Amino acid sequence: MDSAKSVLLLVSGPAGSGKTTLCDRLRGTYPDIQRVITATTRSPRTGEVDGQDYFFLTDKSFKDKIAQEAFYEHALVHGKHYGVLKEEIDSRLDAGVDLLLNIDVQGAESFRNATKHNPELARRMVSVFILPQSISQLSERLFDRDSDDKEEIERRLIVAEKEMREADQFDHRILSGTRDEDFAALQKIYFDKKGLAS
Numbered sequence: 001m002d003s004a005k006s007v008l009l010l011v012s013g014p015a016g017s018g019k020t021t022l023c024d025r026l027r028g029t030y031p032d033i034q035r036v037i038t039a040t041t042r043s044p045r046t047g048e049v050d051g052q053d054y055f056f057l058t059d060k061s062f063k064d065k066i067a068q069e070a071f072y073e074h075a076l077v078h079g080k081h082y083g084v085l086k087e088e089i090d091s092r093l094d095a096g097v098d099l100l101l102n103i104d105v106q107g108a109e110s111f112r113n114a115t116k117h118n119p120e121l122a123r124r125m126v127s128v129f130i131l132p133q134s135i136s137q138l139s140e141r142l143f144d145r146d147s148d149d150k151e152e153i154e155r156r157l158i159v160a161e162k163e164m165r166e167a168d169q170f171d172h173r174i175l176s177g178t179r180d181e182d183f184a185a186l187q188k189i190y191f192d193k194k195g196l197a198s
């Protein structure tokens, strides 16, 4: 593996835009691309392995790391902390591993800010926004997925409308079409970046 060429592919977009579908397919197609592992203070669910699914941290340890500025980004969600450790990204990129990060729009903003003071991260990172064609396309996908109730979906759509205004801040936008079209677009961005980063 060549660390000079390793890239961080950051995939963001509103809930239901298709980030997870795309990231799963990219990793299924290119098993060498590894998922960024998030740190969290939530308890492991049955079968979850520390260092593989998440880094499970105590509240104290997480807060210490915040104070040490050890995170590229972190957030409190329903009373639990989640964050991406700088060390997790930097050491794996240095080891020549390509990384895939599926992250919400706010988290993506923290990464963009981090690149302003970190030229090495800026050189390796490429950010992609999955842009729904319309709120009704997004609404249809969220209802079809059937994983959230109506109130939750309506709440997500309001947030999505705001998030879609952030699309121009990303290096690339994929205007969501069919699954195959979206995947082809992501694949091209990944390969172009690998060329550019060499």
Ligand SMILES: Nc1ncnc2c1ncn2[C@@H]1O[C@H](COP(=O)(O)OP(=O)(O)OP(=O)(O)O)[C@@H](O)[C@H]1O
Pocket (backbone or CB within 6 Å): 013, 014, 015, 016, 017, 018, 019, 020, 021, 022, 141, 142, 144, 145, 176, 177, 178, 179, 180, 182
């Ligand atoms: N290009 C596409 N065309 C039609 N349906 C799609 C497409 N991409 C994803 N979907 C479907 O839309 C739903 C939302 O996709 P997915 O769960 O990947 O979104 P997400 O952005 O990861 O959402 P969340 O942020 O809530 O985790 C899923 O049911 C998925 O199968």
